[in-house]
Amino acid sequence: MEMRINCGMNMTDKVSTTEKIVTAAMLVIGDEILSGRTQDTNSSYIARWLGELGIRLSEIRVVPDVQAEIVAALNSLRARYDYVFTSGGIGPTHDDITADAVAAAFAVPIGPHPQAMAILDAHYKPGEFTEARQRMARIPDGAELIDNPVSKAPGFHIGNVFVLAGVPMILQAMLESLRHRVTGGAKMLSTSVGGAVAEGHVAGALGELQVQFPDVSLGSYPYFRRAEPGSDKVSSYGVNFVLRSTDAVRLALARDSVRAMIRAQGVEPEDRD
Amino acid sequence: MEMRINCGMNMTDKVSTTEKIVTAAMLVIGDEILSGRTQDTNSSYIARWLGELGIRLSEIRVVPDVQAEIVAALNSLRARYDYVFTSGGIGPTHDDITADAVAAAFAVPIGPHPQAMAILDAHYKPGEFTEARQRMARIPDGAELIDNPVSKAPGFHIGNVFVLAGVPMILQAMLESLRHRVTGGAKMLSTSVGGAVAEGHVAGALGELQVQFPDVSLGSYPYFRRAEPGSDKVSSYGVNFVLRSTDAVRLALARDSVRAMIRAQGVEPEDRD
Known part of the structure; x- marks a missing residue:
């Protein structure tokens, strides 16, 4: 999902909507x-x-x-x-x-x-x-x-x-x-939250959050741990959600929503930063 | 340096000169x-x-x-x-x-x-x-x-x-x-020899070896170790030479030549495989 520049109306937002990428x-x-x-x-x-x-x-x-x-x-x-x-x-x-x-x-x-x-x-x-x-x-x-x-x-x-x-x-x-x-533009901020949830259980809610936060890129990265080295058997799994935006306020709001989405699965979210 | 297929006349060579890359x-x-x-x-x-x-x-x-x-x-x-x-x-x-x-x-x-x-x-x-x-x-x-x-x-x-x-x-x-x-072709064989030499001291000899062994790719990879973490100061350095060919006999010959080149610098070569 390509990040789009923030178009919100938060007056504390320091990132101009016209700042060059x-x-x-x-x-x-x-x-x-x-x-x-x-x-x-x-x-x-x-x-x-x-x-x-x-x-x-x-x-x-x-x-x-x-x-x-x-x-x-x-x-x-x-x-x-x-x-x-x-x-x-x-x-x-x-x-x-x-x-x-x-x-x-x-x-x-x-x-x-x-x-x-x-x-x-x-x-x-x-x-x-x-x-x-x-x-x-x-x-x-x-x-x-x-x-x-x-x-x-x-x-x-x-x-x-x-x-x-x-x-x-x-x-x-x-x-x-x-x-x-070199001269940079709008700085991409990022944060990450993880939890022992299944991607297939949260994909719908995550897609809705992405619609709600078009100015925040929501990435979903499942992880698996092998039961033994070289084994195809999985002993544990979960998902890391990576959120990226040029807007710190929107990023924090989106992270709160992702945390709530994880909690709704009966799982305690873990900050990965 | 792009590898070229062996054109040697060694009759023990199992790699056909026409084998597809x-x-x-x-x-x-x-x-x-x-x-x-x-x-x-x-x-x-x-x-x-x-x-x-x-x-x-x-x-x-x-x-x-x-x-x-x-x-x-x-x-x-x-x-x-x-x-x-x-x-x-x-x-x-x-x-x-x-x-x-x-x-x-x-x-x-x-x-x-x-x-x-x-x-x-x-x-x-x-x-x-x-x-x-x-x-x-x-x-x-x-x-x-x-x-x-x-x-x-x-x-x-x-x-x-x-x-x-x-x-x-x-x-x-x-x-x-x-x-x-998937179907493979000629298998690339590789070997590596290292030594605490300076690239600038062996570059000429190495270039001549490359001319002598057009069927072996000779790569030269310098390494540096920091005196302290984060420091720009170097405590030790050397070069790893990586040799690659589809022809095991020519590869071994080229490796012997690289080892001799390192020894000519007064340095004992070290096999890295």
Whole structure:
């Protein structure tokens, strides 16, 4: 269920009905994610980081280390969303092709960036700024660098695209340094209530609440616990209800209604926040 | 770096050079992933499961619970890959819109499926097979059911698309029951070697190895450990090299070469498998 901006008449509401919804996409570049060897945690980190800034992550794509795939995905996403964040493929080895792919997507030349060369030259011991490492200073024309306080090799920012490292520790540090370059809109607030109810018992009431609160997104997420590891048998189950809105007052009202809906099943609701 | 099929002349090689590369895409449907509240682990599970069957996961997309988004992504992916797997949105509540979106994508009608109705009717106590739960028996015309041994509400399979639950325990059980419906190709084998080397020191040698082993994908993944939680300071670092090929003999040869490359840095290689 897509969230809609609050149209209520509550005068304490600080969110304007005309405030822009700012969107973003995440493009994860990496064979290691597609093989299942590495679990992508960067997307969920960026999702929460963007949420704090009032930017809504609206799509995630994971593509392999193949230039044509990166170019096609990037051009599709950057045309559609306010911001695009990429992760991965900016190191010194042969499989690090992201900078070239981004240059190709923007149809701009790529070459050694003087400031990036200087940062890396100063970082390495004499003779250690190898040809391979100089690859990390190749930046598309017109891009601005993104600081990397961990291992120095910078990310970069061109148009509405932010190119970040794949190593989570570096990606997270880069995000902090680019915070002032993005502008958010209405901030999505969220809250969660759970209970040992069956989805099928509350679905009707929940659907009615969604009609009553068109300005609050009501998500319903059942959970099951296995009786034993690997077993198909369930020992316990329940539902987490996640409520999201840009309007704190409406969110609190909707949560009270969800709590009452759970109590009507003879179950005590549990706050999950 | 895209893997290429082995063209070597080793007569013990069991992988035919003409064996088809079978591909798949994963379509994750769910606002809860895009908000960062829930970490998607289904994609990496499916990636490994497919890998065992000789099917290569080639793209992952995550889209919100919005019909037009699901339809557009599904039609794009099913035209391009041999198989598409979806997760999420097949429960009884108002935000469960996947079955309707799949029917729309295939331009077929949707309605109560007799066998799904019978399974669910038998599962619930008298009077408990509510209207909301009957929603879970709505299946696009022409689809075949996928067994759900955990909570009974079935997934389904239409064309080259497999529609699965989002709850990991159910998704995993559904995959076991559909294993015979997919046909794999050349199985990708993989191995990993690590060492406390700097990427910039080995990048040149690694690039040369990639030229020498065009039939083995050589991935290089640096890691960093924080000196303290939350710190930008690094206490240790190294690189994991991941090698992938459909040819076990060439894979072993390439691994020996990577081990020698690490040793040439004065570092003892560590097997990561």
